[in-house]
Amino acid sequence: MQLTFTKRAVAGLSIAAVGLILLRxxxxxxxxxxxxxxxxxxxxxxxxxxxxxxAIHALLHASFHDAWAMNPLTMLLLPFIAYGLLSxxxxxxxxxxxxxxxxxxxxxxxxxxxxxxxxVIRNLPMHPFSWLAPGAMLRF
Numbered sequence: 265m266q267l268t269f270t271k272r273a274v275a276g277l278s279i280a281a282v283g284l285i286l287l288r289x290x291x292x293x294x295x296x297x298x299x300x301x302x303x304x305x306x307x308x309x310x311x312x313x314x315x316x317x318x319a320i321h322a323l324l325h326a327s328f329h330d331a332w333a334m335n336p337l338t339m340l341l342l343p344f345i346a347y348g349l350l351s352x353x354x355x356x357x358x359x360x361x362x363x364x365x366x367x368x369x370x371x372x373x374x375x376x377x378x379x380x381x382x383x384v385i386r387n388l389p390m391h392p393f394s395w396l397a398p399g400a401m402l403r404f
Contacts, residue, residue, distance in 0.1 A: 269356040277353075288324040292317040312337060312383035315398030333401035337382050 267275075292298040303311035315334035320342075322330035332339050351361030386396035395401050 273353060273356055284320075284324065287317065287321050292321055309387050310383070310397055312379045312386075314386075318398065330402065334398050336396065337379070 286297065290297055298317055301311055301314045303309060304314050313335070316338040319331040319334035319338045322328075322334060323339075323342075328339075347362060351364065353361075355361040382396070385393045388394065
């Protein structure tokens with residue numbers, strides 16, 4: 265049985281809403297309902313996404329400083345991710361989405377390099393790179 269786009273969209277939005285409600289209520293740093301980052305758990309290194317759940321939790325509490333301190337890259341990319349997801353949703357409902365920028369292959373490659381570089385430099389144990397570790401900027 266194949267689900268229609270509307271049913272899939274409603275299911276996806278419902279799951280997202282439940283996830284955001286749980287993330288609003290439960291602090292990922294203290295509750296046990298959110299899994300730890302597998303990269304950090306296995307290696308002790310921070311991946312580019314480490315701190316993202318805590319950053320979104322802080323955003324849901326309107327604490328922009330705390331969100332930035334947890335993962336600045338997530339805070340920079342979140343508006344673009346939200347725009348893309350909304351555009352995909354609109355394509356399914358009305359046949360066309362929001363205006364899409366044309367990205368060259370070098371721009372996409374550069375974004376990938378920025379993400380990898382962020383993951384590397386946030387693990388360097390020297391000033392100012394150590395500030396990029398999740399929560400390190402909360403001390404200021």
